[in-house]
Amino acid sequence: xxxxxxxxxxxxxxxxxxxxxxxxxxxxxxxxxxxxxxxxxxxxxxxxxxxxxxxxxxxxxxxxxxxxxxxxxxxxxxxxxxxxxxxxxxxxxxxxxxxxxxxxxxxxxxxxxxxxxxxxxxxxxxxxxxxxxxxxxxxxxxx
Amino acid sequence: xxxxxxxxxxxxxxxxxxxxxxxxxxxxxxxxxxxxxxxxxxxxxxxxxxxxxxxxxxxxxxxxxxxxxxxxxxxxxxxxxxxxxxxxxxxxxxxxxxxxxxxxxxxxxxxxxxxxxxxxxxxxxxxxxxxxxxxxxxxxxxxxxxxxxxxxxxxxxxxxxxxxxxxxxxxxxxxxxxxxxxxxxxxxxxxxxxxxxxxxxxxxxxxxxxxxxxxxxxxxxxxxxxxxxxxxxxxxxxxxxxxxxxxxxxxxxxxxxxxxxxxxxxxxxxxxxxxxxxxxxxxxxxxxxxxxxxxxxxxxxxxxxxxxxxxxxxxxxxxxxxxx
Ligand SMILES: [Zn+2]
Numbered sequence: 001x002x003x004x005x006x007x008x009x010x011x012x013x014x015x016x017x018x019x020x021x022x023x024x025x026x027x028x029x030x031x032x033x034x035x036x037x038x039x040x041x042x043x044x045x046x047x048x049x050x051x052x053x054x055x056x057x058x059x060x061x062x063x064x065x066x067x068x069x070x071x072x073x074x075x076x077x078x079x080x081x082x083x084x085x086x087x088x089x090x091x092x093x094x095x096x097x098x099x100x101x102x103x104x105x106x107x108x109x110x111x112x113x114x115x116x117x118x119x120x121x122x123x124x125x126x127x128x129x130x131x132x133x134x135x136x137x138x139x140x141x142x143x
Numbered sequence: 144x145x146x147x148x149x150x151x152x153x154x155x156x157x158x159x160x161x162x163x164x165x166x167x168x169x170x171x172x173x174x175x176x177x178x179x180x181x182x183x184x185x186x187x188x189x190x191x192x193x194x195x196x197x198x199x200x201x202x203x204x205x206x207x208x209x210x211x212x213x214x215x216x217x218x219x220x221x222x223x224x225x226x227x228x229x230x231x232x233x234x235x236x237x238x239x240x241x242x243x244x245x246x247x248x249x250x251x252x253x254x255x256x257x258x259x260x261x262x263x264x265x266x267x268x269x270x271x272x273x274x275x276x277x278x279x280x281x282x283x284x285x286x287x288x289x290x291x292x293x294x295x296x297x298x299x300x301x302x303x304x305x306x307x308x309x310x311x312x313x314x315x316x317x318x319x320x321x322x323x324x325x326x327x328x329x330x331x332x333x334x335x336x337x338x339x340x341x342x343x344x345x346x347x348x349x350x351x352x353x354x355x356x357x358x359x360x361x362x363x364x365x366x367x368x369x370x371x372x373x374x375x376x377x378x379x380x381x382x383x384x385x386x387x388x389x390x391x392x393x394x395x396x397x398x399x400x401x402x403x404x405x406x407x408x409x410x411x412x413x414x415x416x417x418x419x420x421x422x423x424x425x426x427x428x429x430x431x432x433x434x435x436x437x438x439x440x441x442x443x444x445x446x447x448x449x450x451x452x453x454x455x456x457x458x459x460x461x462x463x464x465x466x467x
Binding site: 003023029032036038039040042045046054056057063065067068069071074075079080082084086087089092098121125127136137 | 182185187190192199202210212213220222224225253255256260264335336338410411443
């Protein structure tokens with residue numbers, strides 16, 4: 001379902017929580033994300049290569065984590081929002097069979113620019129924190 | 144490595160700082176609708192300004208834009224990445240640097256941080272030129288994964304007019320893998336190991352206590368000389384300084400003396416909600432444990448509880464307390 005409404009800057013308060021998003025991690029998502037991001041590093045599509053590196057299976061590449069974090073915030077902010085920055089600290093890998101839950105909270109607002117900082121955490125149900133960071137978006141003053 | 148070898152290694156890696164990974168390189172494809180759509184399909188990103196031409200035209204964007212997080216995707220080499228050249232002379236400087244690390248045992252690699260800034264939206268027809276410089280290499284750090292160095296690169300992205308469109312700082316850890324980690328995670332082929340609770344520390348004075356718990360008994364240490372009970376286990380009686388002791392088995396009946404709910408950070412291997420409580424036992428000693436079997440908001444100081452020893456995960460036996 002596409003979100004066609006944009007959140008207005010003035011409607012956002014520090015402390016607002018974004019609706020959580022659950023993402024089932026599958027081999028298809030991991031391989032699909034790696035290929036869609038042009039990242040053919042073998043550990044993201046070749047299980048033997050991932051195992052040679054000490055992990056039991058292929059794992060999600062960083063560009064996919066980036067893409068999911070960006071998507072999570074624009075799902076909420078809407079199509080007229082402009083993403084300015086995505087700052088991610090990476091944690092435990094995402095492997096097939098895991099479920100990642102993404103949550104977010106508005107941490108800061110800048111009235112002069114209409115810019116909002118959203119703190120985002122993606123946690124998987126097996127190994128814990130996969131990604132945490134900040135997505136900075138510019139919102140229109142009025143929707 | 145000997146101190147001399149270490150110095151040679153450090154000089155070798157530091158020589159890479161400030162080097163460009165490769166000359167500025169134009170992405171193999173201009174920004175285009177097909178690759179945008181493929182990306183959105185996988186990410187489950189239904190933002191109409193990425194794929195719906197009519198919507199995008201009527202929006203503040205004026206036309207279709209690329210998801211900002213695709214920035215680096217426009218510049219990647221693609222399929223050839225699956226088998227980098229075996230000819231060392233053909234490797235880019237970043238791969239050469241990684242090879243120096245590999246040759247000295249730092250074979251592990253892990254992305255730790257990625258910061259991308261976007262200076263404008265990219266639209267179909269735009270070209271993306273990437274220029275990556277090796278910005279810094281940290282001193283040696285002891286990390287959970289093993290001893291290693293952080294390498295930070297900066298990539299500046301420009302367009303067909305030489306205007307800056309974005310910038311990325313990327314940090315990887317090159318490390319000597321901890322053997323224990325490696326064996327642990329890869330031992331059950333194809334299946335990620337489910338984490339367990341942090342193992343109880345079993346030392347000279349308290350291992351006996353945990354061994355009883357493993358058998359389903361929660362013991363309370365008792366002074367053989369003056370019969371005073373004590374917990375946690377220790378070698379000497381605080382009342383009479385005797386080091387002779389035995390133990391009794393607790394009935395695990397008591398009340399909540401104090402408690403806290405752990406929210407953040409969540410530790411792998413623990414079930415949430417997670418209540419840690421100090422329980423005053425009927426025998427007179429106190430014990431730290433969990434309260435389970437009720438909602439966190441129903442836990443009250445003074446609440447009567449009854450405990451039993453349970454297997455909480457594949458490796459761990461622990462007393463757990465329920466509302467009585
Ligand atoms: Zn005593």
